[in-house]
Each structure stands twice: as C-alpha cells, then as structure tokens.
Amino acid sequence: MKKSIAIAALGFAAALSAHAGPISVETWYLGGFDGTVGGAVTGAGPAGGASNPGAPAWTFTIASDYVLSVIDCCAVGDTFNVFNGATLLGTTAVGTAGNCFTAVDCDTLPGVGRGDFLLSAGSYSISMTVATAVDSGNLFFNVRDVPGRVPEPGTLALAGLALVGLAAARRRKQA
Helix, strand or coil, X not given: CHHHHHHHXXXXXXXXXXXXXXXXXXXXXXXXXXXXXXXXXXXXXCECCEECCCEEEEEEEECCCEEEEEEEECCCXXXXXXXXXXXXXXXXXXXXXXXXXXXXXXXXXXXXXXXEXXXXXXXXXXXXXXXXXXXXXXXXXXXXXXCCCCCCHHHHHHHHHHHHHHHHXXXXXXX
C-alpha cells in the first residue's frame, strides 16, 4: 500500500512538473532562466503584470498573422533563441536599455533587448533557450495581433469598388 501511494505521488509530481500548456494570445507571460548559456527558459511568476505560463513548450493556435514578442527585462545583455518545435525562429537582439520590471514598461522602453517574430496562421509549440546571459533573470513574452494591420489588397479593392458604386448611385439620384 505504501509503495503504491509513493508511486502515485511521484507520478503526480512528474505530471505537474511536465505541465506544458496552451497559452492565450494577448496575455503577457513571465519566463525565467538561470544564466546558463544554452539553458532553457521556464515559466516564472506571476510578477510584473505577467502570468506564469507553466513549463515549456508553450502551445497555441492562431487563425491569422500574429507577433510573438520576447523582451529581456531587469538587466541589459541577455539574448534568447526562440524555437517553434525544433525550428529556430530567431534570436532576440541585445538591448542598450534596461531596468524595467513590468511587461508594459519593458514593451514601451526604447532600446530594450527584444525580438518580434511574425507568425502566420497555424499551431505553434514555443520554447526558448539562453543565447547570451549576464546573470540569471527573467523575460516577458506574449502573442498579439499584428499592430497596424493593413487590409489585404482584395479587401481594399472591394472597398474601393463599393465607394465607386455609391458615388454612381448618388449621381444617378441627383440627375
């Protein structure tokens, strides 16, 4: 009996530590790292206005283009490799500014180390590793709609055609 309880407890602990979860778009998440180059970024927090995403890989599905933003916080000099499955999406840039401690502040601070990765419609399984590190620390990330999205050319053409039709109908009515 004691052996089966111990095995069940170990299984439950392993299931909790292996939690890789779906994340939500338009939500800030906090990742943590121990400063080891090549080491994994894991879930951290909640803190700084961001939620704990759980253990990687972080999964989600999007129906249109979105941007994955990864932002170094708290200290200048850390960079991260960002993966979708085994495919490298890219590496974040080293910043020239730091000392931001909330997701919103870090997102709007000029010169903060960041990477913005355009994602097309589909399913994703995101993980990150440390490319360069000053020390252990944190990063913020989120998946958000493409800012200032420009309508597709077909949509613009239909809108233009509708305006021409309205103008023609107005002229006919006035005549």
